[in-house]
Amino acid sequence: MSQSHIGKKRKRDDAPSRNQGRKRRTIRSGESSSLDVEQLEKRIAKDPSNNHNDVETLLQMLDLANPDAKLNLRAGVALCKVFSRLIASGHLNQDNQGNNQSQELSAWYAEQYRKYRITLARLLRSVSAAQRLSLVHLCWKVLEQDAEFLGNKVWVSESMFKPFLSAVVDIPGGTDVRETYVDEYMNQCHDCCYHSLEYFSTHVATSQDGNVLENVIEILSVLDPPPASAEDLNFLAEPPTKGSKKPLITPASLKRRAEEAWLSVLRSPHLTTGLRKSLLRITTARILPWMSRPETLMDFLTDSYDVGGSTSLLALSGLFHLITTKNLDYPSFFPKLYSLIDADLLHSKHRSRFLRLLNTFLSSTRLPATLIASFIKRLSRRALFAPPAAIVAIIPYIYNLLKSHPTTTFMIHRPPHPPYTKSTENLGEDPFDMKQPDPQKTGAIDSSLWELETLQSHYHPSVASLARIISEQFTKQQYNIEDFLDHGYGSMLGSELVKEAKKEPVVEWKIPKRIFTRAKVGEEGEEGEGNLITKLWDFG
Template sequence: MPSIIDKSATSKKRKSSKESGVPSSKRRAVAENASAETMARIQQLEDQISESRKHYNNIATLISMLSEDGSGANPDLAVAVSLCRVFSRLIAGGNLTEPERAAENEKIVVQWLRERCREYQRLLESIVRGSDASSQITALTLAMRLLNERATHIPGDDTQAWTSGLFRNVFEAVIEARDGQALRSEFLEKFLKPYDDVAYYTFMQVGCVFAEADFTPSSGTNASHSEYASTARSTEILETLVTILSTCDTVPTPEHKYTNFYSKASKQNKKLLSVNSHKKRAQDAWLSILRNNLSQPLRKTLLRIMVHHIEPWFNRPELLMDFLTDSYNVGGATSLLALSGLFYLIQEKNLDYPQFYPKLYSLLDADLLHSKHRSRFFRLLNTFLASTHLPATLVASFIKRLSRLALNAPPPAIVAIVPFIYNLFKDHPTCTFMLHRVIRDKELQAELEAEGMDDPFDPEESDPDQTGAIESSLWEIESLQSHYHPNVASIARIISEQFTKHSYNLEDFLDYTYQGMLQAELGTGEKPLKKVPVVEYQIPKRIFTDRLLEEDGGVDTAPGNLLRNLWDFS
């Protein structure tokens, strides 16, 4: 007869096997034996399910073994794989489908199996959301395999499993997964990029995250989906969705044929074979994000990829009008990034935006010439002002505004401004009056030489057609010919020379930097110094003090340092 267990003894802290003197090799052998026993137990339960229907209760046993607390935090992946095989065989065998004129007990069995399958799916989603990276990837692979079996073998489930069932829940879990960088990379590389149907339904689900779904929910639809859709998404989730969508950067041509599908049943869906249908889904997905409450950094990210990753998906690019015009009105770097997309709509889709050039003119400020987007802006500005149909007063205002800004611009910006102005004069010769005007009235000429005149250009005027720049001159560029930097002074002189060169290649001047200009002077060593520069050869022993330090002799000096008189160092 077994003895009574002393509870006080069991409450004591158990000694580790290392403290009890058990060798590590023995501990490993015990662990391996326990693991082997567990695997044998799992395999036995799985085999019994395959052998007879009377062992279907083993499914509930395996589900209970998968996760003890049901949260998916510490899953048994061997059990998860075994359950995936079990349900795949049951689905392929038609055991989750009610046959016609089925008996009542048969319907009860089918309903029970469906409920256990949904329970297993929920556990997989929990693992995807909150487990470690390896378990998340495994759960994603198993969920996608189960999805394929359902879409292939269950009649009527080929679309529902993607739109309102398993795929939607798994996709939301992938988006919201904790520390899910590796998981999302796996989803992109193994499923989204290779398979056209996965990309199609991914676009659909992104739209469903923010907008009302365009399908009628069936009995298995998650009831909380409408709440999830109407809830504003966080910036982190939005950034994740943008990353996922921007991965699909290969826009199909009208002649493209879709042949690579994850599910065989997708080949029978006409929408999945249509290029217009794919582009419609992608368009809706991008619009759902653009209409959300975007942070400023995310808005800039979207504007950077607008032309190459977003606009090509749109069958109706005019739908981007509100987003681009709102971004254009923000000002600063955001307006600069919105320029290319907005100009595309004006040029290709006949967007009526009469304030485009006044707004573009307002972007020309001192901050622009110090911005990291300066090169991008000059490339776009070169395109915007290329048309010969623009009024001379408009072009003259841009020339004069750039010249005025060049007075306080860094040397790398001036190096780009002067050739840009030269090219504008070549394209718009009616503006060359700003270079030189002959004063035929001698008395007026003498008066101007003696007293000078006010510049007719109004820098405060916001309308470029009313600034009076065409009546002014480019005295700013002539002032730059005396610039301290020799490269700037040399390039400013091209305005005073004959315009024999057809035009300058702007790309040769846009990427100048302080570092590059310094290396050109010091790093090459090809240009010998014509004159030795004058330097300070006597190093002063003091700057701020009137008395030398004791170690320097402590000699009194004359008080009244100029720098100390100008500043208070107390």
Template sequence: MPGLVDNKLAAKKRKRDTEVLPEKSSAKRKVGKGSKNESSTEDSQSQIPLLESQILESRRHYNNIAKLIGLLRQRTSKSDDHLTAAVSLCRVFCRLRAAGCMTKSKGSAENEVVIVQWLRERYGEYITGLLDLLDDGTPGDQTTALSLLMRLVKDEASNMKGGAEDYPWRSSTFSSLVRKLLTLEHGTDIITEFVETFVTACDDIRFYTCAIVADLTSDALEPTPALSRNVLSILSAIEDPPEKKDDLEEFYTERPKKPTHALLSPTSQKKQVQEAWLALLRLGLNKEQRKTVLGLISHRIAPWFVKVEMLMDFLTDSYNYGGATSLLSLSGLFYLIQEKNLDYPAFYPKLYSLLDENILHSKHRSRFFRLLDTFLASSHLPAALVASFIKRLSRLALNAPPAGIVVIIPWIYNLFKKHPICTFMMHREVRGDDAKDRLTREGMNDPFDMAEEDPTKTNAIDSSIWEIVTLQSHYHPNVATLAKIISEQFTKLSYNLEDFLDLSYQSMQEMELSKEMKKTPVVEYEIPKTIFTKSTDPAYQDSLLVKLWDFS
């Protein structure tokens, strides 16, 4: 039977209990606080659908829109609440617009007008939030923002009075989106995604994107390197133009109902892209961007131009730029001369001036010879002009790398076949009673004037190609063998330049190494004691190199 408990002991026991309880309660509160932090993300994820459903149920909950916009702006690296809020707001505004809640109607009460105005302001804040995601968001944020903005563009067009025909593309969400993309300092991936997904796939998106680009020149927007780079990346992806109305079938929004609408006219489509390219040229291009544009002129840009003559100033300026830029402008300028009858009398003198000591060392060498083969293919060119090109390249071949020489020789062979009157340069004879004695005593006086800039006045037609004969003693066996074709009968119709244009030091070395040795090469059997210095051994015979040069 339990005995009585002493009051003092009971008091002491209760005192211990009161001392322990606060520790337990504090521990519980601490655990509860941690679990609340862990579940905050889950709470916000469940809160967003609730806020959305309340907005759609009653006007009394329109203030939830401001809450969702606040969540959109509160971006953290630990959660995707801002993206969830962005998707939710997209559904909300699309349903409100479809219900007519964001449109003013005639005879509406003042409070209705206030609500519509408030919704439009919140919609503007939402668009700004999405554009901010494009500017400084993660790649995932940018992709989501782009998809949502384009979804809103389609929703605006489908709910606009009059349909897509009367939709103000240049002053809408789409305009803000394109302008933001064009001014991005970083984020070329999202621009590429926009181009591949929308611009190149939809005729209306391409049309109005180019319209916004063309408007940039009339705005007070300061040209920046990023702006030119982004515009170029968009326009350079636009490929073949439509030739007839049946080619215009892909539209992101509703197809225009009026048959005379600009979107259904191939000419209007071309004009819009043309204006966009001209706007880019007005913005100003750096050297690399200019080269990129010149590389696209003949096959990507000129087909879009209704008046391709408008490229004349740009091409002539680039042609006078010098160096590789001049080389790249050749194809576009020749396209205007050949297809559009452009009168450019200085074309061949300028082309002749490009033949300097750097041309055979340029990385654009193969492209230049392809163009040069096209430019001199006409049989109506003066023989004096053709002879100047042959002679100048022959002279340059003396100091050219082997990979450049093996292109020059077949090219000269083909040119002789096209212009037989120039073949006198191969077997020039010096006439006179004492010709042989004079040649032995004085040598030959070459009448060719290398410093003359006019190719018709160089006297090359009165000269010879002794330079190619000299190359028959070249140190490289392939060059020496190829140079001998000038001294043989011209039984071959022509050489295919493509077999020689892409040769380089590496490819020529690989060709030599891949050959089978028919004869063992002769090598030195005696290892020299010294190479650059004189030997101290009097019995050792120094090499000729040491005797001629002093390397001490």
């Protein structure tokens, strides 16, 4: 073969670096619908070296200014298949030992692959809600290819992972995308979970957008519990190691990453009252299992407990968990708990949650009788002004406390201290001090439960009949308060409507002759003359 012939052939093979601009076909939005994506894919698969410009054609179809959603997805899937074959055949390996043109072609393909991944991540932010999930699955498929191509480097900046994860976090209203990402990817691949948690810690700490914090909380709150052992770990890429022995990703290191992410969330300046309440609701079930050192939540929980109102109610379970499992010293726990039984509690939507927790907190028989008596008395007093649905839960709960702490039953047998008035400020000679913040000093143990006796005359029949259990013998061991906690106006009304009447009610009624008019004086019972309105409303 002559030297001149070799030179000409080399010039044709150098097209990717020198002549690609002249051979490239410009794609206009008007002709995009006529392009055959499958044909372009087959041409590249048949001869990657000579049909490399078809990759640019597909990229143009994927990145039109006014894209067709279906065409976008078809082009994206086709490019995924194209680059999958190129990776398998070694066309993206720039370290091969071929000639210069082969290395240049590999570098060119690697650059197109980089553009393709960036474009996919950008499109995920802009496509319609109907196309998001399909594009998420496509992005993950590309990430799996990256894991084969890059190995453990799939989690660093030159791969698709961070642009993809950034899009997942930042999409406004993308709850379905984030739930899919957690359920199908983070919970299944623990190396993905590990590096995602690392990204969240940094992103939350540096972002100035409050929506980012809300979206990260949305992701973290649906994570599965941490794996129990190393055998439960699954990896997308080959498991990385530190040195030669100790693995980088273990159940313990995964929990540390999650702990850092949660602490970044709790320390964020964008943490609003609403987000704080959302976190308090999931503290015991979702946050504490991921904390390698649960005591790091002490400040957050104690600060929330001191806020008051519904925030304090929501902080109860997490704080009690730390007290019982981590020996948290919080001497004012019971005085604060006592103060939460205020005028608004029994009208709050958190009423059932509070009574469930209160049942747990006061379940110990070693608590002093003076403390229990104060809670019984305070609940009884609040029941006087509570809705019926709350009263039917309070009375069985007080019954259970009396059975568990027999010393307090003297409050039932002790006669009331007359005279009592209807005023809440002056309740006669009752020694109970409602304004005393310390439940050990209220004097409730020397008082009586006249409030429950008063409820026996309640206007609601269910409340009145239930209150009579205090005046009867305590033959029942305990009530299951779960049977009473979820009652509302609807359930109580329904229970009354299904009851059959023992006898028909007596009703007296008479059809009036007129509604808006009346007969003149001296003409009662007479039809008389009147205007048109009078005649229209005459039912005689």
